[in-house]
Amino acid sequence: MIVSDFFGEGMIFVQFPSFPNINKHYKFKNIAAALAVCLLLIVWLTASCSNRVLERNKPQNKTNVVASSDKKTAKKKNEQKQKRSFRYEEVDNRQVSKGSLVLVNSDHKLSTTEIESDTLYSYLFSESGTQIMSASTTELIADADALEALRKMMTDYYAKTSDNSVIVYSTTENPDGSATGFTESPTGLCFDLLGYDAASGSYPPFTGEGSSAWVPENCAKYGMILRYPDDKVKKTGQEYASGHYRYVGEPHSEIMAEKSMCLEEYLEFIKKYSFEKPLSYTTYDGRSYEVWYVKEGKDRTTKLPILQKADGKDYAYTVSGNNYDGFIVTVCLSEEAPEVKTGEDNDDSSSLADGEQDAQDGTGQAQTDDYTYDYTEDYTAEEQVW
Numbered sequence: 001m002i003v004s005d006f007f008g009e010g011m012i013f014v015q016f017p018s019f020p021n022i023n024k025h026y027k028f029k030n031i032a033a034a035l036a037v038c039l040l041l042i043v044w045l046t047a048s049c050s051n052r053v054l055e056r057n058k059p060q061n062k063t064n065v066v067a068s069s070d071k072k073t074a075k076k077k078n079e080q081k082q083k084r085s086f087r088y089e090e091v092d093n094r095q096v097s098k099g100s101l102v103l104v105n106s107d108h109k110l111s112t113t114e115i116e117s118d119t120l121y122s123y124l125f126s127e128s129g130t131q132i133m134s135a136s137t138t139e140l141i142a143d144a145d146a147l148e149a150l151r152k153m154m155t156d157y158y159a160k161t162s163d164n165s166v167i168v169y170s171t172t173e174n175p176d177g178s179a180t181g182f183t184e185s186p187t188g189l190c191f192d193l194l195g196y197d198a199a200s201g202s203y204p205p206f207t208g209e210g211s212s213a214w215v216p217e218n219c220a221k222y223g224m225i226l227r228y229p230d231d232k233v234k235k236t237g238q239e240y241a242s243g244h245y246r247y248v249g250e251p252h253s254e255i256m257a258e259k260s261m262c263l264e265e266y267l268e269f270i271k272k273y274s275f276e277k278p279l280s281y282t283t284y285d286g287r288s289y290e291v292w293y294v295k296e297g298k299d300r301t302t303k304l305p306i307l308q309k310a311d312g313k314d315y316a317y318t319v320s321g322n323n324y325d326g327f328i329v330t331v332c333l334s335e336e337a338p339e340v341k342t343g344e345d346n347d348d349s350s351s352l353a354d355g356e357q358d359a360q361d362g363t364g365q366a367q368t369d370d371y372t373y374d375y376t377e378d379y380t381a382e383e384q385v386w
Contacts, residue, residue: 085312086275086305091319091327093296099320100145100223100249101328103267104184105237108324113172115188117141120168123151132158134196135168142171143188145223146247150191153215153222161211165196167203169243182227182244190227193243206243215245220257221284223249232262249318249330251281251289267322275305275329288333295326307331 097111104110120140126132132154142150150168158164170180170192184190193206193215208216208226216226224247230240248256248263256266271293273279278290294304304327307315316332 083310085308087308087314088303089306089319090301090303093300093302095319096296096321096325096327097323099318099328100143100189100247101252101263101267101320102184102187102323103263104187104323105264106183110184110186110323113186115142115172116144117172117188118144118147120147120171123147124168126151126155126158130155130158130164132164133166133168134164136170136175136194140168140171140175141188142191143247145249146189146191149223149247149249150245153219153224156218157214160214163211165198166206166212166215167194167196168192169194169203182238182241184227184246189247191245191247192241193245208242219245220253223247223253225253225256225263227263229262232265235262235264249320250287251283251291252330254283255279255281267328270328271326275307278331286334290331290333292329293326294329302327304329 094111098114102110118141119138120135120142121138124131124133124135132151154166157166168191169175170185171190172180172186172188174180179185180190180192182190182192185192194203195206195212196202197204206212206215219225224245226242227244227246228236228238228241233239246263252266255261256263259266259269261269270279270291273292275292275294278292281289281291283289290307292305294302296302304319306317306329309315318330320328320330322328
């Protein structure tokens with residue numbers, strides 16, 4: 001180190017000796033650091049690319065596969081349902097009091113007693129001529145469809161139990177012409193049953209217990225319901241009647257049985273379904289149905305949408321009023337009903353379409369898919385089914 005007085009003015013200049021090796025040392029350290037950073041960057045990029053390749057080759061998650069499959073199925077169904085078309089049938093609002101689903105009680109009186117009736121006598125025998133039940137009088141009359149349903153049910157009951165002692169005591173009225181005590185009896189859709197005790201010659205109530213338990217357990221397969229169950233007194237307003245059966249038709253009877261509903265509950269339940277989003281149901285014998293509700297029109301008529309086939313013809317359908325604010329349209333989608341032999345106990349279970357489940361009770365709720373429709377309006381009633 002050299003220290004000097006610069007120009008003699010008291011300024012001190014200090015000169016340090018140079019160290020050329022120090023600069024080289026730092027230069028080499030910078031290069032090494034840069035190489036290390038590059039190496040780390042290469043390692044990171046390599047790892048990242050490897051992960052992407054592995055992720056791409058990794059099998060898809062099961063959930064994603066199922067979701068993709070469900071979307072394709074839903075899309076296919078929607079495409080099929082886009083081809084559906086309807087015509088409109090105009091009906092008089094007074095028809096709201098006609099049909100197999102009319103509700104008749106103290107709040108909803110029956111405005112008409114006109115029914116397509118037949119006498120009971122011929123229905124006391126099976127199609128082969130075997131007597132399957134008896135009647136208090138041969139003068140009893142009832143709705144023709146209800147009588148046929150009763151005959152099929154009692155034919156199978158007899159084949160199962162060899163019991164033909166069941167007696168139809170009353171239908172629209174008692175044998176002496178007096179009222180039955182049930183406000184809905186004049187519809188012709190009801191049957192009051194009794195038993196017969198040969199030993200005592202008495203007529204005990206039909207309890208639906210013991211061997212006769214087959215009737216309440218299977219009546220839904222024939223369009224019949226036990227109208228006033230013991231657990232629905234608050235809903236029906238009627239005391240338990242073990243021998244009072246009512247015809248409502250299929251698939252309604254099966255849906256009501258499956259969901260443990262009385263008629264009052266079912267008629268409110270069905271209001272959730274429209275022709276755009278119908279209730280779909282497959283009965284125990286394999287027939288497919290769609291059901292929807294149409295609110296009564298504000299004027300004197302109501303326009304009912306009727307489902308048509310691709311050839312423009314109607315599917316088989318029925319219409320019933322509920323006797324207070326609207327109509328229920330029931331369409332059978334099966335071209336031909338599968339043959340179910342009478343005299344055989346069929347234990348096949350019915351089901352709501354496509355595994356639809358009711359969020360409230362876990363048993364079943366009808367399918368409600370969004371449809372796109374080809375509407376074909378025809379305001380002239382070509383055929384009315386009541």
